[in-house]
Each structure stands twice: as C-alpha cells, then as structure tokens.
Amino acid sequence: MAHMLSNEEERDTLEWIDKIPFSRPKKHINRDFSDGVMVAEIVKYYFPKIIDIHNYITSCKKQQKLSNWSLLNKVFSKLDFYITEEMVEKIVSSTPGTILPVLFFLKKKLDKKLLQTTNSRPVCICT
Template sequence: MDAELGEDALQEVYSWIDQIPLSRAKRNIARDFSDGVMAAEVVKHFLPKVVEMHNYIPANSSEQKLTNWVTLNRKVFSKLQFRVPEEVVKKLVKSSSGIIEPVLYTLKQRIEEELHRKQAVEGYSNRSDQTLPDQTHLLMHSFEKKGQAYQGELGHNPRSGYEEYSALDPKIRLLLEEKEQALLALQETVEILQMKVHRLEHLVQLKDLRIDDLTRHLEKHKSKGNAK
C-alpha cells in the first residue's frame, strides 16, 4: 500500500478525489488527509451507513490524528477488507509526501468492490425467496457427498472447498465476511493497546530522565552549600 503509484494511477486518484465534495478546501493532499477526517468523508460519500463522522475529530496533534486513523482501520476499513499498516499511519500523520495517494488508490478499489457487491446482493434478493430453498438443497447435497468421500477415501486428499464456498448464497457469505471483520476489529484493538503501551513507556522514560536531571541539580546545590 505504501508503494509509489505511476503517473496514470496518480491522476486517477486526484481526479476521483476532485469529484467528491469534502468539508475542506483541497490544497495539499498530504496535509489535508493527515488527520483521517477527509478519508472518512470519502467513504461516507459512497457508503453513508459505514461511517459515523462524529468518531473523527479534525486535529493538529499527532495523537488525535493517530486515533482517527486507528478508528478508521477498526470501524471502517475492516468492513472493506483492508487496513492501513501502522508504519504507513505514522507517515500519514506526519504528512509525508507520496504516502496518502497509494492509500486512496486502494480505498477507491475497495469502495468500488463493495458497491458492486451490494448491487449484486440487492439484485439477488429480489429472487432469493424462490431460489434459496433450491440452493440450500444443493449445498446440503454437496456436504453429504463430501462426507461420503471422507469416509470412503481416508487416504485421498479431499477436493478444495472453494467451489462450495463460491456457490453459497450471498447472505451466507456475508455472515462469513462479518466474522472475518470481527477478527480484524480484535486485531486492531490489540494494536491500539500496543501503541498505548509504547506511549506510556516513552512517558516513563521521559519522567525518569527528568528525575535524574532534578537529582543532579539537587546534589550540585547541596555540594555548593557544603562548600560554603
């Protein structure tokens, strides 16, 4: 995701962003997107139900920017089957040049895939009442055949289950995807806790340095007093 984009891909990203109404004037794309708020607005424009804008606070501080991106990863990007790595997030927060474009390019692809999937599910739902019983019967028949194959051919490698998975009703596939998203959310929670631990460790180090500095000043002051 942090790989550089070619000129055509860059122009595609810039043109795409220019067509989206955002809350701020577009000046410097690295700074504009550094706090994650405009990234949330981009997703909100195409998938309104996925984003709750009150979770994302416009910020200048690195800590709040980081919080916004972590929340995006956990609550939004996980639903689109991707996440921004921690090292990339740190560069985004610092407004590093050339980092946001690959993220937006990937985001554009995931949004388009999600819109296509939603259209497919909505189109399918119009026929689901008639076709679901038949698909359920076929799926159960497939499971029965697979069970027989396991019993009769214990030494034989079973056929991959991808064919059966692809034949599942979209609603069933959606449930499986939601389970995957829940796992991603747990992973993001672990990352948040790890980052907080690192931050606390850093604060402890700073506090120790301050204590050492004050101790040296105190000893120096005492030595001067004794000299008198």
C-alpha cells in the same frame, strides 16, 4: 502498501478525489488527509451507514490524528482493507507520496464493495 503509483493511477486518483464534496477545501493533499477526517468523508460519501463522521475530529495534533486513523482502520475492516501502524505514522506526519497510494487502494476497495452491494440487490422483472 508501499506501492508507487503510475502517473495514470495518480491522475485517476486525484480526479476521483476532486469529485467528492468535502467539508473543507483541499490545498495540500498530504496535510489535508493526514488527520483522517477527509478519508472518513470519502467512506461516508459512498457508504454512509458504515461510518459515523462525528467521531472524527479535525486536528493538527498527532495523538488525535492517530486516534482518527485507529477508528478508520476499524471501518476499513468492513472493506477488507487495513493500513499498518508504520503507514499511519507516515500519513499523520504528512510524508510526501504516502496518502495517494492509500487513496488509490481505498478507491479499489470501495469500488469492489459497491459492485458487491449492487449485485446483491434483488432485481424485479415486471411485465
């Protein structure tokens, strides 16, 4: 997932993130998302039934962050999405330029799943 976002993709991703209600304020995107909790909140916002938010613990400790991301990867499998261990290491270390591409691709997967869910619902045409 070593994808450099265009300025437009980056802007669109940040605007999308700004629309989601989080449990804590966003101050520094690389640090804020490093423990995975806010990413879990994104998934919960769109698909509350596929994630248990209480399993994700806000932390500054690397081991807890890795644990949160391991749980997230299990949830991501339901979205046909996966983050490599190497990428997770960069995210938990708050490496600049790492989280935005992840969020960009997560948005694409969530949009795809939303479309599938919408299309699979029965339609009632009543007279």
